[in-house]
Structures are given as structure tokens and as C-alpha cells.
Amino acid sequence: MDYKTVLVHVDDSPEAPDLVAFAARLANAQGAHLVGMTQTGISRFIRETTLPGVELGDLTPLFSDLRALAEARGAQFDGLASQAGVASFEHRIDDAEPGLALALQALYADLVVVGRTRPGTPALSGVAGLPEYVALNSPCPVLVVPHPGAHTGTFGRAMIAWNASPEAARAVRAALPLLARASEVEVAIFDDDSSSARSPEDAAELARFLDRHGVNVKVSRHHPRGEVGNALLVYVEDRKADLLVMGCYGHSRYREILLGGVSRTVLRRLAVPVLLAH
Template identity: 45%
Template sequence: MSYKTILVHVDESASAGERIKIAAAVAMTEQAHLIGTATTGASRYLVQARMLAELDPNLRTHLDFLRHRARQGLEDFESSVQKLGLSSYEKRLVDDEAGGGICLQSRYADLVVIGQNDPEERSPVVMPDFAQFVVLNSARPVLVVPHTGRFDNIGTRVLIAWDAGMEAARAVASALPLLRRAQHVEVVSFDARSQSMSPGRDLAQYLARHGIHAEVLQRQPEGAVGEALIGLADTRGSDLLLMGAYGHMRFRELMLGAVTRAVLEATRVPVLMSA
């Protein structure tokens, strides 16, 4: 397995440049095609039905403004990837709200790269629950890049949060291209049950058959697992966190597992999730 198509969400946020840089670096390493996708924030159903253009001329003017804003982000994307030397890329403007648009486009990619919500930078296009929505509804693994910090290397030291669940298993399988290139891989299980049970060792054996050596850690968190996981990633010098995402949707309301929510809100290193 390898990544042949990577999708990165493009907008005008302050953290977009770092996100694009990471996506381009992975694309160059994997010799993959990179698609920079910007969304206007207008519902695709209204646009397709021509309702925005026909109901009110003011709405048409507003849609033109939203498209202009999205194109500006795509121009920045193109400038960035050209400077980085990426040859295979394209720009894509989508008339849709950000969550739904990226999830729809993800069906034609192997990996999706998005940004963590920045509570200090509000957007008229990207909803605060954007990252959670995409993680739970994307057809592909999602790499979430923190809204602060520089990440010159990702995937050199990988920390896998492992509970032997289906979501975690999908996350590991989807990350095999990155894990094969990692210099150091650690598997951690936060399990208050018997120490004789060690699903981490089973995962290490699975990874070894893929040529990936992994060290197994066992931890008993004193507090919340999410906080313990973020703290461990800092302590171990991890530059990529890999884990399953747990939750479900009820209309637009997000019902996330406590660990998933804590990591998405507070992670300080890029995290690859799969639901």
C-alpha cells in the first residue's frame, strides 16, 4: 500500500501554510499527487439547484465573494507547493460547506490533511467542529495538523495509541506507508486490566511482518487517558500520533469519545486518525 493521492484542505487561516507544507512533504516522499481543495462555504445543494443565483442577486454577489476568497487560498497553495518543488498537484474549488465538501472529495484520495480548530481564529467558512466532522465522516484516514507550531519532520518518531479496537486497527493499516519510513515506532496501551493481557505485543508482531520494528509500552494513567496520551507524546519526543477515532453523528451534533475529543482539541503534534 502507498499513498497515490493526497487531499489537503486549503483556506486563509494562519496555520494553512504549515498544513500545506506537511501535505506536500508526504506527497513528495510517496511520489503522490496532491490536491489542494478550498470550499466556498455555500451549500452545494443550493448551488446545484441554482437557488443562490436566482432567489436574490445579493446572494449571487455573496457567492462570488466566497469564491474569490477560496481562489486566494488556492493561489497561496500553488505558490507554496511550487517553492517546495512538488510537480504533481492540482487546485480544486468546491461549492460546499467545508465539512461536507472535504468528506465528499476524500472518497477519491488515500489520505486527507486538515487543520486543528483554532479557537482564537474564527472563520466564516470553517465551522468549529470541522476536524471532528471530517474525522468521523471521511472515507479515508485523516491527518490533523495543530494550529500552532512548526513541524519540519513528521513520522520520524511515531506513537501508536493501541486498544485493539477496530478503529485503531484501521488507523494502523492506513498508516503503513508512514510507519515503514519511521525511525522509531512505539505502541502504548493504557489498560487498567490484567498486565498478562498485552495486545500491544500482538500489534508489534503484526508490524514486524511489514518490516516495522515497534517498542511496546504499558501505561496506567492516573487521570484522563487523552491527557496522558498527549503528555506521553511530548515526553517521548513523538512527531506523529496515531490512533483510532471514536464517536457517531446525530444530525450535526458530534458525539465523540472522551479520548478522541481530548486529543483533537489539545494535541501539540500531528495526529493521524481513522474512524
């Protein structure tokens, strides 16, 4: 089981070439088609400037410039993908907000690769950053990579944050192409009021499920005194894991914009790639 279409966000950040290179290595390892998605910024410009009393005038030259910049990012993506030896790739350009554009293109992808939200980046819907928005609105898993230049694109030691929830189960299934290639996989259970993993049999069932996919795991159980997200991050660092797999938990009423406490803590402070599914 492999990812056959990998979608990567291509923006104008200094980390973008490293993120594309990371996604290219991942696509090569999976034998996947790689799609680079970039945006013109036109939708955001219109939203932020279309106010009462604001005279916009003829915006055709500005929009042409924005599209030219997006084309340049697309060409850079093509060059990086070709240089990395990716057999099949293409770039897409959209005028929509980044999160919306990625979520819609994710309808036709197996995995979305994004970077961590940079400090000072405008929030989507006024609250959520890009990884949060895409994870909560994408039909496929999202791999958030905080330091793409420091990662090879392979994952030797993976950790699953397991609480026996549907979101966690979807994340595990979505991560199987990566877990199958990992040399070590640990299922970490952090007991708190939100966890549904109430007995050792919960973990044993997951271990048997993964074993049938050729993934051998060990199980650890923890009873954190403080906030689960912080305890999880400390344990990931202690175990020197290079991939975290977890469910992404959104508040149902505000599904598009708000995350639960553990997801929010991990995305704010993560130091290793995390695969999210909702």
C-alpha cells in the same frame, strides 16, 4: 506502500500556507498527487442568512466575490505546490461546508491533511470541529497538524495508542506508509474499562503484524489513575514523539458530530500531528 493521493484543506487562516507546505513535503516524500481543497463559503452563508423575514436581494455579486476569493486561494496553493517541487497537483473549489466537501473528496484520496480547529471557529453540525467531522465521515485517515510551520513532514518517532479496537487497527493500517519510514515506533497501551487489550498477547500480535511490514516496535503498558486522554498526551510529550496514531471513537447514535472522551481530549490539546481513523 505509499499514499498516492494526499488531500489538504486550504482555507483563509494564517496557518494555511504552512499547512500546504507541510502537505507538499509529505506528498514529495510519498511520491503522491496533491489536491488542495478550498470552499467559497456560499453554503454556510445561505444557511446562516436564509431566515424568515430576511431579504437577501440579488446575491450574484456577493457570490462572485466569494468565488473569486476561493480562486485566489486555489492559485496560491498552486504556487506553493509548484515552489515545493510537487510533481503532480491540482486545486478543487466547492460551495459546500468544509467538512462535507473534504469528506466527499476523500472518497478519492489516501490521506486528508487538516489543521487543528482554531478557537472561535463555527462548529460543524453545531458541535464538531473540522478535524472531528472529517475523521468521523471520511473513508480514509485524517492527519491533524496543530503547528504545520514547525514540522518537516517526516516522522522519526511515532507512537501508536493501542486498545485492540477495530478503529485503532484501522488507524495502524492507514499509518503504515508513515510508520515504515519512522526510526522508532512505540505501541502504548493504556488500560481502562474501554480497552480491549487485556493480555500481553494483544500487543505481541500487533508487533508481529507490524514486523511483517518492516516496522519494528517496542511495547509499553500503562495504568493511568486519571483520564486516559490526558495521560496519553503527557506520555507523548515525555517520549518526544512527533506522530500519534490512534483510532477515532464516535458515539454511534450521533456519529456525525460527537467524539468519545479520549479522541476529544487529544484533538483539543494535541501538540504533535495525530493520524486518526474511524
